[in-house]
Amino acid sequence: MYKILKNECIGDKIYLLEVLAPLVVKNCLPGQFVIVMTKEDSERIPLTIYDYDRETSILSMIYQVVGSSTLELTKEHNELFSVAGPLGKPSEVVTNIDNYKGKKIVMIGGGVGIAPVYPQAKYFTSHGTDVDIIYGAKNKDLLIILDKLKSVCHNLTIVTDDGSYGMKGLVTDALKEKHDYDLCIVMGSTVMMKFVCMLTKELNIKTIVSMNPIMVDGTGMCGACRLLVNNEVKFACVDGPEFDGHLVDFDAAIKRMNLYKDEEGRRYLKDLEGNTHSGGCGICGDK
Amino acid sequence: MDEKVIMRNLDPEERSHTFEEVALGYNDEEALKEANRCLQCMNPRCVKGCPVNIEIPRFIKAIKEHNMEEAYNIILESSSLPAICGRVCPQEKQCEKMCIKGVKSDAIAIGSLERYVADYALEHKLHAINVKPKNGKKVAIIGSGPSGLTCAGELAKEGVEVTIYESLHKAGGVLTYGIPEFRLPKRIVENEINQLKEMGVEIILNAVIGKSITLEELENTYDDVYIATGAGLPKFLGIPNENANGVFSANEILTRINLMKSYEDDAKTPVKKGNKAIVVGGGNVAMDAARSLKRIGYDVSIVYRRTMEELPARKMEIEHAVGEGIKFDLLKNPKEILIDDNYNVKGVKVALMELTDVDESGRRGVKEIPNAYEEISCDTIVVALGTMPNPIATENSDIITDDKGLIIAPEGVTNNEHVFAGGDAVTGAATVILAMEAGKKAAKQILDSFN
Numbered sequence: 135m136y137k138i139l140k141n142e143c144i145g146d147k148i149y150l151l152e153v154l155a156p157l158v159v160k161n162c163l164p165g166q167f168v169i170v171m172t173k174e175d176s177e178r179i180p181l182t183i184y185d186y187d188r189e190t191s192i193l194s195m196i197y198q199v200v201g202s203s204t205l206e207l208t209k210e211h212n213e214l215f216s217v218a219g220p221l222g223k224p225s226e227v228v229t230n231i232d233n234y235k236g237k238k239i240v241m242i243g244g245g246v247g248i249a250p251v252y253p254q255a256k257y258f259t260s261h262g263t264d265v266d267i268i269y270g271a272k273n274k275d276l277l278i279i280l281d282k283l284k285s286v287c288h289n290l291t292i293v294t295d296d297g298s299y300g301m302k303g304l305v306t307d308a309l310k311e312k313h314d315y316d317l318c319i320v321m322g323s324t325v326m327m328k329f330v331c332m333l334t335k336e337l338n339i340k341t342i343v344s345m346n347p348i349m350v351d352g353t354g355m356c357g358a359c360r361l362l363v364n365n366e367v368k369f370a371c372v373d374g375p376e377f378d379g380h381l382v383d384f385d386a387a388i389k390r391m392n393l394y395k396d397e398e399g400r401r402y403l404k405d406l407e408g409n410t411h412s413g414g415c416g417i418c419g420d421k
Numbered sequence: 422m423d424e425k426v427i428m429r430n431l432d433p434e435e436r437s438h439t440f441e442e443v444a445l446g447y448n449d450e451e452a453l454k455e456a457n458r459c460l461q462c463m464n465p466r467c468v469k470g471c472p473v474n475i476e477i478p479r480f481i482k483a484i485k486e487h488n489m490e491e492a493y494n495i496i497l498e499s500s501s502l503p504a505i506c507g508r509v510c511p512q513e514k515q516c517e518k519m520c521i522k523g524v525k526s527d528a529i530a531i532g533s534l535e536r537y538v539a540d541y542a543l544e545h546k547l548h549a550i551n552v553k554p555k556n557g558k559k560v561a562i563i564g565s566g567p568s569g570l571t572c573a574g575e576l577a578k579e580g581v582e583v584t585i586y587e588s589l590h591k592a593g594g595v596l597t598y599g600i601p602e603f604r605l606p607k608r609i610v611e612n613e614i615n616q617l618k619e620m621g622v623e624i625i626l627n628a629v630i631g632k633s634i635t636l637e638e639l640e641n642t643y644d645d646v647y648i649a650t651g652a653g654l655p656k657f658l659g660i661p662n663e664n665a666n667g668v669f670s671a672n673e674i675l676t677r678i679n680l681m682k683s684y685e686d687d688a689k690t691p692v693k694k695g696n697k698a699i700v701v702g703g704g705n706v707a708m709d710a711a712r713s714l715k716r717i718g719y720d721v722s723i724v725y726r727r728t729m730e731e732l733p734a735r736k737m738e739i740e741h742a743v744g745e746g747i748k749f750d751l752l753k754n755p756k757e758i759l760i761d762d763n764y765n766v767k768g769v770k771v772a773l774m775e776l777t778d779v780d781e782s783g784r785r786g787v788k789e790i791p792n793a794y795e796e797i798s799c800d801t802i803v804v805a806l807g808t809m810p811n812p813i814a815t816e817n818s819d820i821i822t823d824d825k826g827l828i829i830a831p832e833g834v835t836n837n838e839h840v841f842a843g844g845d846a847v848t849g850a851a852t853v854i855l856a857m858e859a860g861k862k863a864a865k866q867i868l869d870s871f872n
Contacts, residue, residue, distance in 0.1 A: 157633040177689045216590040218627035353588050354811055355653045356673035389764035393666045397691035
């Protein structure tokens, strides 16, 4: 069991989760993720690492409520049944930080995808490499950790879809305005990463993406997370989660994300509304 | 005619809808009748056929004499997981194949008798814990599958302090995530694991060696390390569209169903419930996947490139699959997965095959008939073509693997004299009993190295 120190709402449906996880914190590096289970019968939820403290063994994650399993996670305040990791490969930039000295790097985070941007930016800054951050969200209610981000970057550009905070538009609009970068690292929804990659390909900026497909075990056992990268099958959990964004087949990845939409939607509705008609009454052609 | 006592099975129609155990086991009368068939050979060939050399005639004699505790202890001298082996060992290729009775009539049903003894012991709580005082030695075992569990039991008995590291949230390895409930009920596996815990074995879950803790850190903390990480990486087909929605590895289907219990009504982890599934492959894992899919409502066909004669699965599993209405689509080999506009599977294009002569392996070869193709429509394709070892534990370590990713460990020792390895991680995907045998051998070597 893993003691929960904090599980609090920090934005619209966005939560900060802090747990004691010595086996994760001991060796984890930016770019890696963990798999958490709220209870013994819960789903295994992959979450990226937001922060870690080797002295106290505190692991921090940020998650958004998107379905039944993340809703269940918000309700637990004592302990988690399981926290496994760190999983995946650390960011290539982190592993080879010396190769990136003096390079101009921009990190782009969309929605809660901003969470894993933070530890990498922190790592770069603490190793003498400056980064700019572009942070995009739908509206100002969804903006989180702004002070933390400011502390680990040179320039922070905030973009909202509705213009309720910062620049009105999309992250790609901000990148079009200033794009003299050697490297772009993007984390967020698959659709957002696809559009950033289309732009950076035009601009000829090397781009790394952090993929977040459906997973079960997270250790290479099931293959649910497979992607096409440069026309080869790769497992996001063990070969990634970070890949060269210009080689990823995003359209296939986006379609694969929809695989369990029916099942998940039904269960989420049931959890929100109870066993009502739309929540899956069990009679109305529920197959 | 001296026929063996056939074990009763759950009715095929009934069982194709539930995950209840199919083979029901012997009752006392049946067990005694079968035990009485044993000739008690002076030079028992069956013992030689058993990878862990259980003294089969001796335990059968104890059954005849109604001395069940004695029977159980005789098995335990050689095997630490009898309730599991009695269910999943391919006895017809091992002990029972060697049985002299098999020449003129049926071989003794040794596996069924082993299971009977183990289940009796479980029911009557016969398990006695005989652990020697701690000898000050510490061993880390990576993986809690059959090989790791066996090694742990053998070492703990001799007073070694054993810690097993398991990457998943539940111990048991393939016994837990892979073999379905209807073939190996999880309470049996949990019971065996609890017995090890009672012997003082510590199991640390959610610990991914190579990530959470490096192999080197283990080498520095323990006297010896045993790598029993199995063969957990699924192979895919390498044909067009195999990333489409509806194509799964057998590992994924089995993990969702067995480990995450997604067949239960209130399960939180989903499993896709389509209509028509094709399972590609002919081994035990293919049978397990096919029978699991049948139970959650699929119409299932196994597509295999040879014929029924060459199927590598156990005969009993094939018979059970046939009984449950699994169809066999033979002499066909998938060439391309057919998809719709939404990237969903709508079928598979297969090449028609024909058998050729017997090759060096003693099996009929197979080749494609030129320009002979067929399309099979389905919404789900499950690939059960074998698995490879998972490299996570060893990839950033000094341990040497071959070009297939198998750990090189002649006689169970790797290139580091304090690191031992065995089971599927060394041999490639094999059976539970062979993994156990390797665990037992490794334990012996580790103990020898301490003396």
